Amino acid sequence: MKTFLREVAITIILALIIFFVARASMQTYEVLMTSMEPNFYEGDRVVVNKVIYWFGEPERGDVIIFEEPNGSQEDFIKRVIGVPGDTVEVKNRAVYVNGTKLDESFIMDTPNYTLEKTQVPEGMYFVLGDNRNHSNDSHHGWFVAQDKIHGKAWLITWPPDSWGTVPDYNLGEQLVEAST
Numbered sequence: 001m002k003t004f005l006r007e008v009a010i011t012i013i014l015a016l017i018i019f020f021v022a023r024a025s026m027q028t029y030e031v032l033m034t035s036m037e038p039n040f041y042e043g044d045r046v047v048v049n050k051v052i053y054w055f056g057e058p059e060r061g062d063v064i065i066f067e068e069p070n071g072s073q074e075d076f077i078k079r080v081i082g083v084p085g086d087t088v089e090v091k092n093r094a095v096y097v098n099g100t101k102l103d104e105s106f107i108m109d110t111p112n113y114t115l116e117k118t119q120v121p122e123g124m125y126f127v128l129g130d131n132r133n134h135s136n137d138s139h140h141g142w143f144v145a146q147d148k149i150h151g152k153a154w155l156i157t158w159p160p161d162s163w164g165t166v167p168d169y170n171l172g173e174q175l176v177e178a179s180t
Helices: 002-025 171-179
Strands: 026-030 045-049 063-067 075-082 087-091 094-097 115-119 124-128 149-158
Touching: 026 149, 063 124, 075 087, 075 094
Parallel strands: none
Antiparallel strands: 026 045, 045 149, 063 075, 063 149, 075 124, 087 094, 087 115
16 A cells, blocks of 8 residues: 555656646747737637747747737737847838848738838847738837747647647848848
């Protein structure tokens, strides 16, 4: 009987450890608006990797979950376009980072607005929704502080026909290719 109770106790302790490690390293997020269409739709469920930015920083193209910058209780989901020190500009229905026009085949439609050259401050990120013309994002004059980022969107788990990893559009590679 002692052996059985010890095995049960060990199993419960391991289950709790696994639960708390998973809880600290991942979270789920429900997409609430249409600002990330056509890649994420309202009602989609996303698993967020909270550990990835413990070891590195967000990169251009990452889809991040973060605290809404204007004080709301809702978290936002957006794509990182500019990292600290970058200059971002929107003109002629295209986004430019450090003077290079981005190839954004993943967006709903090209932006129908302009944005003067804006430098991303240290410790901040410039984010845009993939549904450029229907998104409350950095083109409205705000940035995302690094300490407000919860993590990187990693898996889509709902609806079942969308299951899979979040596609990786490394926008930084476009800037490297343009400079060579």
